[in-house]
Amino acid sequence: MTAESQLARLGLFEARVPRYTSYPTAPHFTPAVGEGTFRSWLGAIAPESQISLYIHVPFCRRLCWFCACRTQGTTTDDPVIAYVETLKSELDLLRTALPGGVTLSRLHWGGGTPTLLPAASIADLSAAIFAVAPMAPDGEFSVEIDPNEIDESRLDALARAGMNRASIGVQDFDPMIQKTIGRDQSFEITKLAADRLRASGIRSLNADILFGLPHQTPERISESVQKLLTLGPDRIALYGYAHVPWMARRQTMIPSDSLPRPEERLSLFEAARDLFVWDGYEEIGIDHFARPEDGLAVAQKAGRLRRNFQGYTDDTAPVLIGLGASAISRFPQGYAQNAPGTSAYVKAVREGRFSTVRGHAFAGEDLMRARIIESLMCDFRVDAAEITRDFGMSKAALDDLFSRVSNEFGDMIRLDATGLSIPVEARPLTRMIARSFDAYDLAKAGHSYAV
Ligand SMILES: C[S@@+](CC[C@H](N)C(=O)[O-])C[C@H]1O[C@@H](n2cnc3c(N)ncnc32)[C@H](O)[C@@H]1O
Numbered sequence: 134m135t136a137e138s139q140l141a142r143l144g145l146f147e148a149r150v151p152r153y154t155s156y157p158t159a160p161h162f163t164p165a166v167g168e169g170t171f172r173s174w175l176g177a178i179a180p181e182s183q184i185s186l187y188i189h190v191p192f193c194r195r196l197c198w199f200c201a202c203r204t205q206g207t208t209t210d211d212p213v214i215a216y217v218e219t220l221k222s223e224l225d226l227l228r229t230a231l232p233g234g235v236t237l238s239r240l241h242w243g244g245g246t247p248t249l250l251p252a253a254s255i256a257d258l259s260a261a262i263f264a265v266a267p268m269a270p271d272g273e274f275s276v277e278i279d280p281n282e283i284d285e286s287r288l289d290a291l292a293r294a295g296m297n298r299a300s301i302g303v304q305d306f307d308p309m310i311q312k313t314i315g316r317d318q319s320f321e322i323t324k325l326a327a328d329r330l331r332a333s334g335i336r337s338l339n340a341d342i343l344f345g346l347p348h349q350t351p352e353r354i355s356e357s358v359q360k361l362l363t364l365g366p367d368r369i370a371l372y373g374y375a376h377v378p379w380m381a382r383r384q385t386m387i388p389s390d391s392l393p394r395p396e397e398r399l400s401l402f403e404a405a406r407d408l409f410v411w412d413g414y415e416e417i418g419i420d421h422f423a424r425p426e427d428g429l430a431v432a433q434k435a436g437r438l439r440r441n442f443q444g445y446t447d448d449t450a451p452v453l454i455g456l457g458a459s460a461i462s463r464f465p466q467g468y469a470q471n472a473p474g475t476s477a478y479v480k481a482v483r484e485g486r487f488s489t490v491r492g493h494a495f496a497g498e499d500l501m502r503a504r505i506i507e508s509l510m511c512d513f514r515v516d517a518a519e520i521t522r523d524f525g526m527s528k529a530a531l532d533d534l535f536s537r538v539s540n541e542f543g544d545m546i547r548l549d550a551t552g553l554s555i556p557v558e559a560r561p562l563t564r565m566i567a568r569s570f571d572a573y574d575l576a577k578a579g580h581s582y583a584v
């Protein structure tokens with residue numbers, strides 16, 4: 134049997150599974166975690182430790198049809214400036230709740246489109262952040278950049294604030310694909326943004342591109358990848374396009390009959406992957422590529438690669454705090470999410486409260502299963518000795534868990550005395566294999582294709 138027919142037999146082309154940027158996944162969060170719990174977890178942060186911050190900016194100038202992010206369109210700066218005021222108030226709440234001496238391991242501005250912020254707001258917001266905690270000496274400050282929504286003044290403001298890593302949204306360069314997904318973006322605009330970012334002195338440039346877009350063919354994605362390679366990104370995220378029009382209403386503008394079939398999605402991924410690998414990038418986890426000297430590649434080799442809500446990371450901070458509407462925080466004790474709607478978020482912060490509405494406190498086997506899933510997603514293997522040592526699980530119970538999963542996937546999983554691993558040819562199954570270790574109600578868990 135060919136590898137592809139084996140993948141088909143195991144249901145790869147029908148499966149819809151979570152992307153496992155957390156475990157349990159966000160649909161399992163409940164109102165049991167509210168502001169009180171969030172504050173108690175903040176209070177447990179060690180003084181002088183490193184934490185990471187995520188700042189969510191849920192506004193865009195343009196609303197691309199393909200986009201599944203929760204974001205609202207605005208033609209004026211007024212709502213964005215008002216939102217920055219709320220973020221500053223939330224930062225003030227955070228400052229009084231944090232212990233002394235905390236520094237920032239990572240600071241990430243995402244969205245939406247953080248580059249929508251006027252230059253003065255960028256300076257204002259970054260000053261408010263650094264009044265809460267300064268960057269650690271080796272800290273990274275990254276920003277998601279829409280190449281269509283950046284100019285010299287905003288770029289200068291970001292550079293002055295200390296941005297040292299930028300992530301540009303590309304998706305695909307093909308004009309017909311861009312028209313169908315409602316996102317016009319010439320190669321020239323993207324190149325100008327990349328050149329300006331490099332000239333501003335950033336340490337690392339990331340780019341997001343998508344496979345599985347309408348009208349995409351292996352030839353078209355190869356052409357887009359080749360264009361992207363001329364920009365010399367240090368890191369690339371090659372995400373599978375998630376078509377979820379029941380959640381992202383704008384996607385109804387994209388005719389479903391223009392979408393590639395799941396089998397074709399795998400060929401599109403492979404066409405792009407082969408070019409990145411041929412050009413010297415290392416494959417990182419299920420959907421990233423990085424130059425060998427890049428932090429992600431170094432972390433992967435050292436077994437330090439981690440996965441969080443922003444995807445793969447080499448961040449080792451034990452706490453990630455999300456600020457802004459819908460942002461999610463992760464603590465050693467569990468997850469906490471802010472009110473998803475901007476108005477509920479703003480109302481809570483104006484009343485002097487954190488807007489936490491739901492989350493999950495780790496219990497039972499959560500942390501053990503979370504580690505197994507993260508290990509699979511990052512390293513394609515689970516170390517049995519590590520799991521029995523860190524979670525007090527008996528070797529017999531772990532063997533039993535492993536063999537149940539291995540029965541499901543046959544020789545697409547390797548089991549030996551050291552643990553469980555996924556061979557290269559079975560890597561497209563990784564999210565499905567991870568799902569087998571998920572103890573929560575899977576009907577609720579995820580909606581995007583496994584490949
Ligand atoms: C939150 S967006 C911010 C990017 C920035 N606003 C821009 O337009 O360049 C970050 C990334 O999410 C990815 N994304 C958005 N919608 C997606 C979808 N439906 N499926 C997969 N990835 C998606 C895109 O690759 C996008 O670059």
Ligand code: SF4
Pocket residue numbers: 192193194195196197200201202204244245246279302
């Ligand atoms: S891709 Fe970027 S600019 Fe387009 S709607 Fe999504 S967040 Fe906004």
